[in-house]
Amino acid sequence: MNKNLIRMDLKKKYRAVLAAALCLNIFVAILYYILYIDRKVPDNIMLIENREESLEFNVPVEGEIDSTVDAISVKNASSVNNGNIHFNLNKTVTMQANNTGSYKASLKLFGLFHYKNIQIDVIREQKVMPSGRAVGLYINSDGIMVLGTSEIAGKDGFSHEPAANILMAGDYIYRINNQKVENIDDVVEAIQENGKGRVTVYLRRNGSNIKVKVNTVLAGDGEYKIGVWLREDTEGIGTITYVTKDNEYAALGHGITDIDTGLLINIKNGGVYPAEVSQVIRGEAGAPGEILGSVRLGSTYRLGTINNNTNYGISGEIFDSQYGYNEEEAVAAAMKQEVVKGKASIRCQLGDKIEDYEVEIEKININSQENKGMVIRVTDERLLRKAGGIVQGMSGSPIMQNGKIIGAVTHVFVKDSTRGYGIFIEDMLSG
Numbered sequence: 001m002n003k004n005l006i007r008m009d010l011k012k013k014y015r016a017v018l019a020a021a022l023c024l025n026i027f028v029a030i031l032y033y034i035l036y037i038d039r040k041v042p043d044n045i046m047l048i049e050n051r052e053e054s055l056e057f058n059v060p061v062e063g064e065i066d067s068t069v070d071a072i073s074v075k076n077a078s079s080v081n082n083g084n085i086h087f088n089l090n091k092t093v094t095m096q097a098n099n100t101g102s103y104k105a106s107l108k109l110f111g112l113f114h115y116k117n118i119q120i121d122v123i124r125e126q127k128v129m130p131s132g133r134a135v136g137l138y139i140n141s142d143g144i145m146v147l148g149t150s151e152i153a154g155k156d157g158f159s160h161e162p163a164a165n166i167l168m169a170g171d172y173i174y175r176i177n178n179q180k181v182e183n184i185d186d187v188v189e190a191i192q193e194n195g196k197g198r199v200t201v202y203l204r205r206n207g208s209n210i211k212v213k214v215n216t217v218l219a220g221d222g223e224y225k226i227g228v229w230l231r232e233d234t235e236g237i238g239t240i241t242y243v244t245k246d247n248e249y250a251a252l253g254h255g256i257t258d259i260d261t262g263l264l265i266n267i268k269n270g271g272v273y274p275a276e277v278s279q280v281i282r283g284e285a286g287a288p289g290e291i292l293g294s295v296r297l298g299s300t301y302r303l304g305t306i307n308n309n310t311n312y313g314i315s316g317e318i319f320d321s322q323y324g325y326n327e328e329e330a331v332a333a334a335m336k337q338e339v340v341k342g343k344a345s346i347r348c349q350l351g352d353k354i355e356d357y358e359v360e361i362e363k364i365n366i367n368s369q370e371n372k373g374m375v376i377r378v379t380d381e382r383l384l385r386k387a388g389g390i391v392q393g394m395s396g397s398p399i400m401q402n403g404k405i406i407g408a409v410t411h412v413f414v415k416d417s418t419r420g421y422g423i424f425i426e427d428m429l430s431g
Helices: 002-040 184-194 381-387 425-430
Strands: 044-048 053-055 061-065 072-074 079-081 084-088 093-097 101-109 113-123 127-130 134-149 172-176 198-205 208-215 228-243 248-251 267-281 290-295 308-310 313-317 342-349 354-364 374-378 398-401 404-413 416-424
Touching (some): 044 053, 061 113, 093 113, 134 198, 134 290, 184 198, 228 267, 228 404, 228 425, 354 398, 404 425
Parallel strands (some): 044 113
Antiparallel strands (some): 053 093, 101 113, 134 172, 134 267, 267 290, 308 313, 342 398, 354 374
């Protein structure tokens, strides 16, 4: 009798485990499906004023635009209730906006459960000139960047690390005691003038100005030190993505970060200079390739300014006519919803001239919070022979599709140089 009860108890536990596993599988499947939908439906949709836009998301989501919004019309709306426009994103939706501005739409999953609100921004059509030119970049950081702290071999025979846990990687030093510092030599000079004792360091950390005190150490070489690694300037080669009719440009598609800390560099000013591409090192699995060349620095050769450094790239003004805006070469900037999988091209400079190369857009993440909204694969044999695919220095190369600029190359896959990421041009323009 007891054995039968034990068997029945085990069967109940087994059924309970199966039921729990089934519920878990259903929950995971639903969560995965919601994440899939979230990748397809953007939090923000941009429409071009007075132009019909076809939205093809093919997801079981219904939307509603409030009746007070009379600037947006939906040609194939599923219904109109109390003046509110209802539409179904499981089908192609055609919208047209008559006035610029920002509007809201409410979305329901399966037409039953509130999913999220999205913002619809109506803008005027933007035309830019795709570039693809390789240029030299030189940035002066807004302060002296701290890379880290280090030990000092003191004249007393002991090791010291006075700045440990006081100065942090990513700090920007702009003053020591009462002396403004603009380069590393200024920092060294100010510490020597301070001599023995505490030195006051004024710095920016995470956007806030603070001051800290650090004890100086007399090192074995007879100089006073505080034990920090510093960097003041950054230079390299990148690609201009586009130039606007006002001769403002954007490049790279990603921010310039410090090679040691990986942190975005706060810039004080910078310049764009001519670059001559002399060699392209082919990319291989595990070893990204690189564009090598020479850069002409100096005020005589300066092509433009670097005013901003954000996660979406750098931007500034071009004042050299050879690099400036040309109306005949300008094209419309595509919105995210216009980008489709399939054939496209990238424009870049791997020698003396700029050329277009065929690529394939393999994946699209319309809600990407990074500069990795597209996965592209190089299919052009010419580019594969020259570079093995995407190489460092090609960041910013404009991506073209259906006669429009849709984005820019941002990263290469370390394990597969034929593939990489791209940012949407919409993000570069609005970022």
